[in-house]
Amino acid sequence: MSQVPVWVPIVVAALGFVGVVTSQLIAGWREDRRWRREAEREDLRWRRERQRDWESRSFDGRVAGYSEIIGPIEAFDWVLFRARRVVESGAGLDEHLATDLRGVSHQARNSLGAVNLHSPERIRVRLREAMIPRVRLSTRLLDGERRDDLRELWDTGQREYRLMRAEMRRDLGLDAEELPEVV
Numbered sequence: 001m002s003q004v005p006v007w008v009p010i011v012v013a014a015l016g017f018v019g020v021v022t023s024q025l026i027a028g029w030r031e032d033r034r035w036r037r038e039a040e041r042e043d044l045r046w047r048r049e050r051q052r053d054w055e056s057r058s059f060d061g062r063v064a065g066y067s068e069i070i071g072p073i074e075a076f077d078w079v080l081f082r083a084r085r086v087v088e089s090g091a092g093l094d095e096h097l098a099t100d101l102r103g104v105s106h107q108a109r110n111s112l113g114a115v116n117l118h119s120p121e122r123i124r125v126r127l128r129e130a131m132i133p134r135v136r137l138s139t140r141l142l143d144g145e146r147r148d149d150l151r152e153l154w155d156t157g158q159r160e161y162r163l164m165r166a167e168m169r170r171d172l173g174l175d176a177e178e179l180p181e182v183v
Helices: 007-088 095-108 114-120 120-144 152-171
Strands: none
Touching: 007 095, 007 114, 007 120, 007 152, 095 114, 095 120, 114 120, 120 152
């Protein structure tokens, strides 16, 4: 019977130990890489979800803001049209029509907040351009001024309103009405 030298089991044990430690290191390294990839995918998923939520809230806010301002502007136009016709015919505004005009003007002013908060700058500019002629016209009608520019203010307000409404629809991704080129 031959005897195995003492160093052989020690070398085999050392190789086994090195093999086990190496395999544990490789497994740990692989697990760490896998965990990092999963964490990156999860972070990316959360970023996309947050972006989608933000876009959805932004879109919903714009829809709500645009909807809140269109109604009061339309009501403002109805009363402005009647008041302008009365003044152009040579009569003065009666108290009921003047009260209506003040009321719709106030309602339109109070509806501006959501649009100013949620909309892009180009919509805010269009809103300003649509509201300023209405406010000037309203002020002149309430002050009893019989000026030649009442029709011009009305036409400017209507043109700017149509441009604003088309820009809002474009911003929401809806079919915007075709407008002739305005010079």
